[in-house]
Amino acid sequence: MPDVFVNYRTGDEESTATMIALELSRRFGSERIFFASKSIEAGSRFPVELVKAVEECEALLAVIGPRWAHVTGPDGRPALETEQDWTRREIQTALDRGVLVIPVLVGKSTRIDRAGLPDDLLELADCQYRRFDHRNAESDMLVLGDTLARLLPGLGTEDLDARAAQERAEATSREKPIREGGHTRLRTRDLQQRVRGGIGNLNGDLSGTFINEPQGPVNTGRGHQYNAPHFEGDNSGVQFTAGDNSGTVHQRFERESRRPDDGR
DSSP, rough: SSSEEEETTTTTTTTHHHHHHHOOOHOOOGGGOOOOHHHHHHOOOHHHHHHHHHOOOOEEEEEEOOTTTBBBBBTSGGGOOOOOOHHHHHHHHHHHHEEEEEEEEEEEOOOOGGGGOGGGGGGGGSSSSSSOOOOOOOHHHHHHHHHHHOHHHHHTOOOOHHHHHHHHHHHHTTTTOOOOOOOOEHHHHHHHHHHHSSOOOSSSOSSSSSOOOOSOOOOOOSOOOOOOOOTTSSSSSOOOOSSSSOOOEEEEEOOOOOOOOGGG
8 A cells, every 4th residue: 555645747747756756666665655657557447546546545745846737638728627637636535535735846936826726626725835946856855755754654664764874873883982981892803803912801891900911910819919020021011900909019129139259
């Protein structure tokens, strides 16, 4: 069942109506958008399918250009004045059934002239419209699609553009460190790539002390630490005590004993 019926008049802005129908079909799915030239299968009864689609849709877009009220029928009279005119009948059926009708005025100068409307379409002049200008086609199409997605919740759940935007936002969020409680959470793969040394395995929040490739002794538990000059290595690193800091650090620096022959 289509959600949106695209109504237009041949000889006025059918190319614009086609553009709108194609873009809405891409964004929300072709089965959600009714456009007579593509939605009615070969061999189907044209009048029956049109009436059925209008009656079942939730919104009708009336695409109206500058020639909309002046296109003439076979008898030379304005087609809008003929009760059997399909453009008129589709709008009238939607208004009578309480379907949401949104006029889409093509071009900056297009207006709906109430004086030129038949009595059964006077309500059309009271409907809030959206404007479509070919010079602003992309932004105007976006506004029209966003309006439909907001007004028709069922249609909004099928919005490919909104889904793509959400996926991009989630991907961007995964690429950034997440700061919680003043600490930076790094992904495991980042740690694997960026950390070459250290103590223990790193996962989750780095809420404690991390020591990368220390050059001196390190005590990471409870109790006391004694630092003396007889440690192996060059003793050029900083001595760290981690954990709950319940112990103390003792450092003893002794003068190195001289050999007897060094006093000269």
